[in-house]
Amino acid sequence: MKRLLTDDLRKWKDKPDRKPLILRGARQVGKTWLLKEFGKEYFSGVCYVNFEQKDVLGAIFEGTLSPRRIIEQLSVYSGTKILPEDTLIIFDEVQEMPRALTSLKYFAEEAPEYAICCAGSLLEVALHKGTSFPVGKVEFLDLYPLSFREFLMANGEDMLVDYILEGGNRELSAFTERLTDYLKKYFVIGGMPSAILKWLDTRDFFEVDDVQRQLVSAYENDFSKHAPRQMIEKIRYVWDSIPSQLAKENKKFVYGLVREGARAREYEDSLMWLSDAGEIIRTYNITKPDVPLKAYADLKSFKVFLLDVGLLRCMSGVSPKVILEGSRIFEEFKGALTEQYVCQELQLFRRLHSNYYWTSSSEAEVDFLISDGMEIFPMECKAGLTMNAKSLKVYRHKYMPRLSFRTSMLPYSRNDEDGIVNIPLYLLFTLQKELAF
Template sequence: MLFRKIEHLIEDHIRSGSSKILLIDGARQVGKTYIIRHVGQRLFHNFIEVNMVEDSLGERLFANTRTVEDFYLQISMLAGNKMKAKEDTLIFIDEIQAYPHLLTLLKFLVSDDKYTYIASGSLLGITLAQTTSIPMGSIRKVRMFPLDFEEFLYANGMNDMVISMLQSKFQKLESLDEEKHNKVMGLFRKYLLTGGLPDAVNAFLDSHNIQRVREIQNEIHDYYAADASKYDDERKLKIRRIYDLIPSNMENKKKRIFAQDIEGKRGKTFDNYQDEFEYLVSAGIAMNVQAISNPVFPLAESEGKNLLKMYLNDVGILSSILYGNNARAILDDVRSINLGSVYETVVAAELLAHGHKLFYYDNRSKGEVDYLIDDFDSLSAIPIEVKSGKDYSIHSALNNFVANADYHIKKAYVLSNNRKITCKGKIIYLPIYFIMFFQNFVKDNRNLII
């Protein structure tokens, strides 16, 4: 099975005896159900799984369940023989967003303390916002993402010793030798093709058939585009339009979403589409990057609301849309192909999965810098520029940014295909694959206590 880092988090939470229920949020098809089932069946003799979407489409046993006693009764109808002692019974509530009232009920299940629970779902940000009684102090909400590049390396045979070696090289700013660089870079290019959706990764590992991988990615992409079941038809169309615009926007120089392009109507602003953007981000199928014109720590205090970039949640889906079955466009690093949007998508996904909020620098006169992240050690911003071509050392906007004394920049990164790690002033040039170690240990937005 695929190695997922979140497995350790799930197991540690369960073994800790925490009174909080672990709630795994994330886009569909990222592997939430599989990894929870894997851990639950391994740790508990009595594992009970209930899918609330399936129930809502079928018997609707839990549609009107508002009390602990009623919940136990419905569970007993499905698996009464497995309702044993707390330490040996795990009840997994899957797709809990289908019944928002069950989120409120979690608080009372915690107080009753009769069984061990874990829950998962998608759109939980929106569902919690619309829940009349948020179970404060009863939930530990964690977001799950597609496989990141480090997990992809494990899937392709890398072990802890190799990953530790790579991390040590990153921390010491030491370049890999040519052979190791080519190996890791080759796997990185394959990751651009497969992305991190488990079904696509497994298809790649099993068959190495790009057509099979693309079929899975296209199917999931279509599913994401069509799935906005909580909205009426008019809003669904707007969501679909914004989602469909993302890949084409990636090919534009600015890469920004323009509100008037969504429906082709002049005068429209981002305020007209707040719910649609919120859906795409909360569903986990798109990543939003907010503009910053005054990059002062902490960046969240300066974010702009009307200049927005959006990226697809999975780089494999994007490369499928852009290049179809032509794997050579990426694997051979064809000079005529601009991989900028693909590289930027990988970096966005890695930063987000590693606990960073996504920002970029926008200044009409001084240009743009691809990403900004908070540096909690120096209490300043770190600019990151992503380069997919040979001209990785050309970046006038980044030079101006770093040279601005008002910004108090301590260091900046340029990520590219180049093997050698070099430092020129405050700018550090790194191979693109080292983005997998840009972990935010201070503020990890995958781990929220509410």
């Protein structure tokens, strides 16, 4: 499976001022696989080090953090001759070895000719436990579940993707049914690599469902293994409440759905843990749509999404058989899958700030606000073929944005006079072309 982040890794490799790189992301999104494949394709050799094996590795990083000494000992440990520029060094689960994190500072300053990529699933969690960090001496990239574009490519649709990106999104009537069918499958399967591989291997939605249940169980096991003991039960309550939170018409997170009588002060640390682990995405209500959006976020009013639409479908108990029932899957529990999908897709645009929404008392709610740092663009999500966009009209009348977006199953259209762009859900990966950034 091709991951689009490979292009960013290649650019990192070719930088003249390259620093050690940390690849962040939730467990099971494919970080280790991606780094190993990148090493095989773009380097002569790969030295892979997994810090969950702490025995000998602990001794290597206990002494002086001289890069030369570490390279020598890692070469012997791995049986791989590590050469400057030619060997990719992979530090996996780097959060398990704080001294290895610290060593990145010395590699950046004293030995930048060595290419080091680190993978960390629970890195942010480890930092909150007090692990020191080489601030300013590393670079970051974030890996998410496979996007819909990557899902299309995994299914052998590279030519269709290229056609769309080259401008064919305005003449897609011949491919609308095909793209819609793939999107339905994506809502069921999601973007977790193991779920997609199972689909490609078996073409059986129920086999995929079994894999997704195992993934959910693995995340739940992580709570017990990595979270502070006093937080484990609260994390589970929050995690289990997410499908019911998103099933509401108003998807604002309500602590009362976590547990009767629950209060924010009791569960905020649990939400933070899940966010640090990359297992949830929070979007915040904006009191005033102005730049920077972060300055106007109401931190007490937010929505919580999962990291993957397929996992949300699985946790919600929506049967894979809904794939056979026309467009119903887009409307399951009040469009929750659709909004989850849009939230996921927007995470992929690193130059955009998109984890925000807008409400006007009980009058209107715009599902997402998107900012490039200069302008703010509202985006309303609609399941199916509905044309109704009342909230978007209210927002446009009040703030007069240059462009407004509606995403649904309607065909692509752009009215430059009104500044309204309709992007089909299956073409959200073309959003950057509409904003021209």
